[in-house]
Amino acid sequence: MTRIRRPGGAVIAIGVAVALSLTACSSGKESSATSSSKKVSGKISIVYLQKQGDQQYFIDEAQGAQDKAKQLGNVDVKVVNLGNDTNKAVSETQAAIAQKANGVIIVPPDPAVGPQIVQTTSSANVTLLSSDDQICKNGTDPSKCAKDQLVPRVGFSGTQMGSQVGQRAGEEFKKAGWKPADTGVIAAWKQDVTVCTDRVTAAQAAFEQAAGTKVKIFKVGTDNTPPDAQSKTAATLSGNRSVKHWVVWGCNDENVSGAVTAIQNAGYKAADIDGVGLGAYLACKDWGSGKATGMKAALFINGYDVGGLAVQTLVDNLRNGKPMPQEAFAPTKMVDATNWKQAGVKCT
Numbered sequence: 001m002t003r004i005r006r007p008g009g010a011v012i013a014i015g016v017a018v019a020l021s022l023t024a025c026s027s028g029k030e031s032s033a034t035s036s037s038k039k040v041s042g043k044i045s046i047v048y049l050q051k052q053g054d055q056q057y058f059i060d061e062a063q064g065a066q067d068k069a070k071q072l073g074n075v076d077v078k079v080v081n082l083g084n085d086t087n088k089a090v091s092e093t094q095a096a097i098a099q100k101a102n103g104v105i106i107v108p109p110d111p112a113v114g115p116q117i118v119q120t121t122s123s124a125n126v127t128l129l130s131s132d133d134q135i136c137k138n139g140t141d142p143s144k145c146a147k148d149q150l151v152p153r154v155g156f157s158g159t160q161m162g163s164q165v166g167q168r169a170g171e172e173f174k175k176a177g178w179k180p181a182d183t184g185v186i187a188a189w190k191q192d193v194t195v196c197t198d199r200v201t202a203a204q205a206a207f208e209q210a211a212g213t214k215v216k217i218f219k220v221g222t223d224n225t226p227p228d229a230q231s232k233t234a235a236t237l238s239g240n241r242s243v244k245h246w247v248v249w250g251c252n253d254e255n256v257s258g259a260v261t262a263i264q265n266a267g268y269k270a271a272d273i274d275g276v277g278l279g280a281y282l283a284c285k286d287w288g289s290g291k292a293t294g295m296k297a298a299l300f301i302n303g304y305d306v307g308g309l310a311v312q313t314l315v316d317n318l319r320n321g322k323p324m325p326q327e328a329f330a331p332t333k334m335v336d337a338t339n340w341k342q343a344g345v346k347c348t
Contacts, residue, residue, distance in 0.1 A: 040102050040318045044075045046311065047096035048131070049089060051109040053081025056281045056348035057303040058107070061131070064307030065105070072315055086110045093120050103127040103314045105154075111194065112140035118151065127318060131155060131310045133195055143194040152324040154310040156301055158195040161332060162202030164299050165249050165276045168334055169203065170210025172274045172296050173247055180213045184243040186236065186259045188220040188229045189251035196224070196251035199278065203249045215247065222255055226282070229258025230265075237266045245272045246294075253279035253298060257286075260294045270294045280335050284347040287337040297336040300343050305330035 048065050050058045062079040069075040078101075082088045086109045096104050097120065104121055106128070108114060114135030121128040132155040136145035173183070187204065189196040200219075208214050218236050222228045229250065237243075246268065248259045260275040273294025277283040283298035309330050316322040335343045 039321050042074070044103070044315055044318050045099070045101045046075065046077045046103045046105060046314060047092070047099070047101045048077055048079045048307070048310070049082055049092050049096075049104065049106040050079065050131075051082050051084060051089075051107045051133075053079065053083070056346055057279060057301070059303070060346065061107075061303035061307035061310075064302075064304035064309075065311045066307075067304075068308035068311040069315075072312070075311070075315055077311060082107075082109050084109050086113050089113050090116055090120065093117050097121070097124040097126055101126060102318050103129065105129045105131050105310050105314060106135070107131045108133055108135050111135050111142050114142070114151065115140065127314060129154065129310060129314050129324060131306060133193065141192075141194075143197070147326065150326065152313075152326055152328075154313055154328045155195075155306055155330070156332060157327070157329050158198030159202040160329070161278060161299055161301065162199035162249075163206040164332065164334055165199070165278055166203035166206030166208075167210045168297050168299075169247050169249055169274055169276045170207040170212075172276070173207070173211045173215075176245070176271075176274065178245045180215050182244040183215050183247060184240060184245075185215050185217040185247040185249070186220055186233055186263075187217055187249055188222050188233065188255035188259050190224040191219075191221045193224070193251065199251055200249065207247070207249075220255075220259070222250075222258070224251055224254055226254045226258035226261070229255040230262040231258075233259040233262035234266065237262060246274070248273065248275040248294070249278070251278065253277040253282040256295065256298070257282040260286075264294055268294070280340060280343075280345045281348045284335075284340045284345045287340055288347060293337075297334055298340075300333045300335045300340070300345055302330065302332075302344070 065077050069077040080092050118137045130151045130153045134142040135151050136142045137149045139145050187200045220232045250256045256277040270292035275295045277298030280298035280300040283295045286293035286295045317324050
């Protein structure tokens, strides 16, 4: 859930061509690209392709997937770290097919590669499931995709997560007793990622309801990494020194952590910052230090649960013919400095 790079021109060109061909033959029914045409007897082979596989969330996700495979029995899960390389997403999908994988689970480095991945797996009759981020069967932008053309996905509800973040931010705002006229909101996210936009949009609505007022929002476009969020937020602060208090939310912990750091570096006290993260794996570093921090809370999303749920969903389809749901969600929990350890958060 961090940096996502745009693919090269060659990939985009292929993706668009595939999108057009898929649009022409779309029937609105479940595609063989995302559903097994026959039950698999014997050992099931799954390849789990992850963006940013060295991030703690995805490390946990990989462990959850492999543990679930052991629990189910006669299931093999191979995890591949794609980094932010869209071309590698394509080549590793092709490699999975060459290795006779029954199914592919993918966390796409960029949603634009979706049609090409769908076409590649569909042609080989390999079942496809997306994890965390959405991809579309016949278009490069999931936000413009018809619901029946979205690849089945396991992860979290962006709207639900954003609502929880916004509600907590609003509660902290009211508790602090800040005036709307003296307060600003930093909303930081990679603005071409659908699930990120869902989160920050829902956060704003929930914040205004919980706070009982509207506050000026500064929309900060980032690459979803802490350094970029920090630098972009610093630039925003330089032109808005009249703001006395800052509320922060974003697509993930990376955005919120980077923004909170920028605000603290600009001379604001922790008491004047209301940051609510999404992930908790970076927020807990501040809490573990024992120092005052503007990171007031974070929504704990457990990658381990998503990895296990993704494997269970795919195996149920491959082994038993059970249709995959359009979306399946893992549970979430709001944590702060008082309870993050008990919740099982792992700091990175």
